[in-house]
Amino acid sequence: METGDVLLIAALVLLPAAILWAVFLARTGRMRRSPAAMLGIPAALRPGQPDDVLEGSRLERLLAAGFVATLATALFIPLYWLPERQRQEAFTERFSHEAVERGELIYNVAPRLEEDADPLEFKELEHAVALGMGCANCHGGDGGGGVANPPGRDPVTGKVVAWVAPPLNTVFQRWDEEVVRFTIERGRPGTPMPTWGQEYGGPMTTQMVDDVIAYIRSLQVTQRDASGNIAGENYELDEGASGQEIFEARCAVCHGPDGEGKENTRPVAIPVGNDPEDFPRGPVYYPGLALWRGDIEHLQPNMHLYTIRNGRRFAFMPPFAEAPSQGIPVPPHPLTDEQIEAVLEYERTL
Numbered sequence: 001m002e003t004g005d006v007l008l009i010a011a012l013v014l015l016p017a018a019i020l021w022a023v024f025l026a027r028t029g030r031m032r033r034s035p036a037a038m039l040g041i042p043a044a045l046r047p048g049q050p051d052d053v054l055e056g057s058r059l060e061r062l063l064a065a066g067f068v069a070t071l072a073t074a075l076f077i078p079l080y081w082l083p084e085r086q087r088q089e090a091f092t093e094r095f096s097h098e099a100v101e102r103g104e105l106i107y108n109v110a111p112r113l114e115e116d117a118d119p120l121e122f123k124e125l126e127h128a129v130a131l132g133m134g135c136a137n138c139h140g141g142d143g144g145g146g147v148a149n150p151p152g153r154d155p156v157t158g159k160v161v162a163w164v165a166p167p168l169n170t171v172f173q174r175w176d177e178e179v180v181r182f183t184i185e186r187g188r189p190g191t192p193m194p195t196w197g198q199e200y201g202g203p204m205t206t207q208m209v210d211d212v213i214a215y216i217r218s219l220q221v222t223q224r225d226a227s228g229n230i231a232g233e234n235y236e237l238d239e240g241a242s243g244q245e246i247f248e249a250r251c252a253v254c255h256g257p258d259g260e261g262k263e264n265t266r267p268v269a270i271p272v273g274n275d276p277e278d279f280p281r282g283p284v285y286y287p288g289l290a291l292w293r294g295d296i297e298h299l300q301p302n303m304h305l306y307t308i309r310n311g312r313r314f315a316f317m318p319p320f321a322e323a324p325s326q327g328i329p330v331p332p333h334p335l336t337d338e339q340i341e342a343v344l345e346y347e348r349t350l
């Protein structure tokens with residue numbers, strides 16, 4: 001609260017109180033000078049006012065004062081409650097705005113401060129330094145996606161590989177909040193995605209996870225971006241989209257543009273502000289295990305269909321059916337049965 005506000009409230013509350021107190025003191029002082037008071041007779045034993053005084057203009061004055069006070073209360077309550085909804089909405093908006101702002105600081109890389117930086121500079125950057133967790137290092141500026149930095153290692157061969165860190169500005173098209181939170185808090189063991197939640201040994205409090213999720217929510221894009229980049233993954237598919245188009249729009253972000261999974265060798269997107277030289281050119285690892293390269297045949301067609309329809313939730317393969325099996329949440333942007341059929345057909349040719 002500002003000092004000005006404090007002074008205003010003090011003036012509004014304390015000033016009338018002081019005035020009323022002064023009036024009270026002045027009046028009791030005057031009463032004290034009455035003869036009965038001077039003789040020390042207690043108020044309860046002094047003779048009262050006669051009826052014609054009590055029931056005359058004095059009674060009317062008291063009744064009028066009571067009426068005015070009741071009216072004032074009756075008006076004050078609705079006047080106070082009417083703008084209450086707006087007040088609450090304004091608060092909610094302010095809180096979520098602030099959460100997004102903190103989330104942005106958490107998402108970005110903490111600025112470096114020189115040992116001998118002057119205190120003013122430190123004060124200004126204090127928040128960014130304290131909060132910066134550097135998701136942007138891997139997931140790119142504005143959640144556009146990138147490769148893990150430092151690069152990951154193939155858990156089997158131990159070789160350094162470029163590991164795709166999926167775009168987060170489309171993550172809510174793939175996942176509901178539960179899985180996003182699950183992933184951030186626990187990380188994905190065996191991939192470069194670190195553990196962040198304090199409960200699991202990471203550096204982020206629940207509040208920080210809430211904030212970074214609020215920021216990621218604010219980044220969501222809904223269309224393929226101008227360069228046709230899968231960063232702008234397009235969930236609004238045309239009526240007659242082919243299996244390939246559906247695959248590129250919805251599946252490539254994880255399984256690779258050609259379903260190559262971990263075997264691609266082409267250059268990869270480099271996170272903004274990073275030197276391309278620092279990044280290996282391949283093989284590229286896409287999130288998850290794109291298992292079918294070369295041998296999708298191992299997956300029976302009915303099992304294949306089941307996997308696309310229902311996903312494998314905590315193996316991080318999302319569901320795509322409009323009505324997945326019982327207990328599996330309906331995805332935010334499901335595919336129709338025909339689209340699932342088309343993408344399945346396409347996948348079996350990869």
Ligand code: HEC
Nearest residue numbers: 133134135138148149164165166183188191192193287288
């Ligand atoms: C060192 C690099 C790195 C950092 C730093 C990093 N991530 Fe990740 N993240 C990854 C990789 C790699 C994956 C994909 C893992 C896989 O193969 O499944 C991933 C996956 C994710 C996913 C799941 C995306 C999906 O589509 O399934 C979310 C959400 C996520 N990260 C959020 C964050 C947040 C929030 C931060 C910062 C607090 C962060 N990450 C920091 C590398 C990183």
Ligand code: HEC
Nearest residue numbers: 174250251254288289291292307308312315316317318343
């Ligand atoms: C968020 C990342 C992600 C997206 C998007 C995604 N997948 Fe997957 N997918 C995975 C992961 C991870 C696995 C491996 C799951 C496991 O370990 O069982 C997988 C497994 C599969 C499998 C089983 C492979 C096998 O050999 O068992 C099929 C089939 C599949 N995905 C199809 C699709 C199709 C079709 C789409 C698009 C409509 C798609 N996926 C989109 C991450 C994803």
